[in-house]
Amino acid sequence: MTTISRRTLLQGAAAAGATGLIAGPAIGQAKWPTRPVQLVCPWGAGGGTDAIVRIIAALLEKSLGQPFNVVNRTGGSGVVGHSAIATGAPDGYTLGIITSEIAMMHHQGLTKLTYQDYTPLALMNSDxxxxxxxxxxxxxxxxxxxxxxxxxxxxxxxxxxxxxxxxxxxxxxxxxxxxxxxxxxxxxxxxxxxxxxxxxxxxxxxxxxxxxxxxxxxxxxxxxxxxxxxxxxxxxxxxxxxxxxxxxLGIDFEVGSWRGIGGPKGLPDNVSKIMREELKKVYDSKEYKDFMNGRGFAMIYADGPDFGTYMGTSDKSMGVALTAGGLAKKA
Structure with missing residues (x-):
């Protein structure tokens, strides 16, 4: 099916309305979102991850006109929530905040999930x-x-x-x-x-x-x-x-707790495109900057593919550290 952006869809529909004809491929392109979106948070209410995902949700809701409901799915050192994101239907209505623990859990034998089980949308923070x-x-x-x-x-x-x-x-x-x-x-x-x-x-x-x-x-x-x-x-x-x-000390070692938005593997292209555009708007907004700066959270941004690369690099470095510390196990 031909993939088109939200803007193209709306423009095409307007033009077709004037002539009384809508092209075949456009008929199958549903607007997104048309109902509430669930944003899964793998960590408890009141924590740093929860605070960040809630400001993101509020700004997405304001921009896209549908509720973005944060659902805290805790347990298993982050496994429960990350599993809920990865196993959600790939239709754009189950997304979530992915944290640095996804680069650690499988090395420790807690899950077989890795960063490759998600559609990366945007890196939003790293402390x-x-x-x-x-x-x-x-x-x-x-x-x-x-x-x-x-x-x-x-x-x-x-x-x-x-x-x-x-x-x-x-x-x-x-x-x-x-x-x-x-x-x-x-x-x-x-x-x-x-x-x-x-x-x-x-x-x-x-x-x-x-x-x-x-x-x-x-x-x-x-x-x-x-x-x-x-x-x-x-x-x-x-x-x-x-x-x-x-x-x-001259030690070139970087590690921190990062957070980004993603969805199940195989998200529709139009959903990914819209979300990546909207998340960049969120990141650039005064509301988000004021929120993050006011709490001392470091701001870092990477678009979908670059976020995927970032997760892969983190996965490798965490594997090295866990193995060196005798903490790595086979999942």
Whole structure:
């Protein structure tokens, strides 16, 4: 069937209406969306992923004139929600927010799903890992901390930020490998997320937390912690005083929690085209920029095919880190 854009369809219909004739291929092209669209979120209400997908949903609804309903499908370390997106009918009415965990779960044997099971539409956000220490820590710079880590006996220093094998654990592993140390030279204390890890840091229970700076913001603003560096190519404009590891330690390692919109594999071309155009509008909008900047979320954009490439690169790097850390299993 000939694929045409929404604009072409409307223009064609208008022209045909004037002559009383609609061309055959246009008859089979249904307008989209004509009913509510479900946006699946693999993580719980109130979290960063949920907040981002809800502002995207609100702006899409405003532009396309149909409800975009966010549905939280949690469980299985992200497997449940990601499965719901991948197995939805490929008609454009089940889409969702895909997160960095899709590049990790199959390496850990949690699912056979990979990034190749989706139609990528747009990368909308990526928050690199940061390194946080207690406000009165003797380590004033990331160089100070790195030297202390090298001098410390294996396993003496402790870090946290998420569960065992989670994205922030992989950040620590990649950092250790970048310093030519064993992946577990700094021991990992599993937590239920960045918030409890930061509380433990402030209480003196651990030495450092590897999580995104926005997640640590409450403790940073309260003067109870400091960020020493981020694992990214460039500084975050919202936290411009926090340097990158590349510029301080010379370690060219990037890792972070990214988020993008996608759908089941095989989405119709017209749906993909409309969504890619609309998501770029969302990304460029003042409402989205104000929302993201106000919360310290880093903005990064990649259109459909480039988002697919980005996921593939992330998948490879996560596989290397998980294998190095002894966390990889066969699905």
């Amino acid at each position: 690199p890992s940061g390194v946080q220490v207690k406000a009165d820590s003797p380590y004033k710079t990331i160089n100070d901390l790195a030297e202390a880590i090298k001098a410390a006996p294996h396993g003496k220093l402790k870090a946290s930020g998420t569960g065992q094998g989670g994205i922030w654990h992989l950040a620590l592993i990649g950092w250790m490998l970048g310093m030519k140390l064993k992946p577990d030279h700094v021991s990992w204390a599993p937590s239920n997320g960045a918030a409890p890890a930061m509380q433990d840091l402030a209480a003196g229970g651990i030495d450092m937390v590897t999580c995104s700076v926005p997640e640590a913001r409450a403790m940073l603003d309260a003067g109870r912690a400091r960020s020493l560096a981020i694992m990214a190519a460039e500084r975050n404009p919202q936290f411009k005083d926090v340097p990158t590891m590349k510029e301080t």
